[in-house]
Amino acid sequence: MRSGVLSPVQTPDESTAEPARQLPPATVSRLTLYLRTLNALLAEGAESVSSEALAESAGVGSANVRKDLSYLGSYGTRGVGYDVANLSRKIAQALGLTHEWRVAIVGAGNLGRALARYAGFESRGFDVVALLDADELIIGTEIGWLRVGDVAQLEAVLESTRANMVVLALPASVAQSVCDRVVDAGVHSILSFAPVALTVPEHVNLRKVDMATELQILAYHAQSLQAPELNQERSGA
Numbered sequence: 001m002r003s004g005v006l007s008p009v010q011t012p013d014e015s016t017a018e019p020a021r022q023l024p025p026a027t028v029s030r031l032t033l034y035l036r037t038l039n040a041l042l043a044e045g046a047e048s049v050s051s052e053a054l055a056e057s058a059g060v061g062s063a064n065v066r067k068d069l070s071y072l073g074s075y076g077t078r079g080v081g082y083d084v085a086n087l088s089r090k091i092a093q094a095l096g097l098t099h100e101w102r103v104a105i106v107g108a109g110n111l112g113r114a115l116a117r118y119a120g121f122e123s124r125g126f127d128v129v130a131l132l133d134a135d136e137l138i139i140g141t142e143i144g145w146l147r148v149g150d151v152a153q154l155e156a157v158l159e160s161t162r163a164n165m166v167v168l169a170l171p172a173s174v175a176q177s178v179c180d181r182v183v184d185a186g187v188h189s190i191l192s193f194a195p196v197a198l199t200v201p202e203h204v205n206l207r208k209v210d211m212a213t214e215l216q217i218l219a220y221h222a223q224s225l226q227a228p229e230l231n232q233e234r235s236g237a
């Protein structure tokens with residue numbers, strides 16, 4: 001059983017970690033897809049992969065793949081392709097996945113609990129080290145391997161667990177104040193699920209996951225594709 005406080009392990013100090021190379025956001029997204037394919041190939045024992053195969057797995061053009069990988073200094077070998085192990089290592093380095101990421105989740109409601117139970121983070125290098133909430137009925141309960149801690153102890157838990165990423169799974173009304181405390185505690189990588197715009201200093205990386213917006217975009221595209229039939233239905237044809 002893990003509690004809010006865990007035994008320390010070697011974690012790179014954020015302040016001394018090498019700064020990430022600035023890659024175009026679309027490239028970063030595609031690199032994660034290539035990495036997933038490369039890891040599957042590694043597990044199968046494959047040694048090389050063509051840009052076409054990587055492109056197909058990521059659903060992009062092979063010119064995209066070659067351009068993305070050129071940012072990492074990987075150009076492949078004509079007729080052979082890319083060395084799978086080497087490329088997977090380079091992408092993991094570029095994405096900062098060779099560091100150990102220790103994630104604290106704040107908010108142990110439906111979402112926070114589901115995230116804390118998800119087994120897929122650890123295999124990708126994200127160790128969930130703490131889960132915190134403000135509700136007395138939830139504090140102290142066990143969720144997966146974790147015991148829910150009290151958000152009143154946020155700063156102490158972040159320090160003792162050496163968390164270097166925080167996920168906010170909180171109501172919008174409290175997200176900014178908790179976010180401010182996280183930033184003041186020195187954690188500079190934050191992922192927020194709260195449906196509200198948060199303000200953070202420039203040196204802090206804040207990402208927002210907004211599934212409702214994604215669904216709306218999906219609905220728009222679905223409607224555009226079906227537009228001829230919908231229009232016919234509406235006109236009673």
Ligand SMILES: NC(=O)c1ccc[n+]([C@@H]2O[C@H](COP(=O)([O-])OP(=O)(O)OC[C@H]3O[C@@H](n4cnc5c(N)ncnc54)[C@H](O)[C@@H]3O)[C@@H](O)[C@H]2O)c1
Binds near residue numbers: 134135211
């Ligand atoms: N982005 C998305 O895709 C997505 C999807 C679902 C939910 N959400 C959002 O994520 C958030 C969480 O959703 P949920 O369904 O888990 O809600 P929930 O109500 O089940 O859980 C919220 C939890 O936050 C806790 N909490 C409240 N104030 C707190 C504080 N100051 N410090 C610590 N914990 C506090 C509550 O006690 C509760 O356990 C909501 O803002 C919701 O709108 C986003």
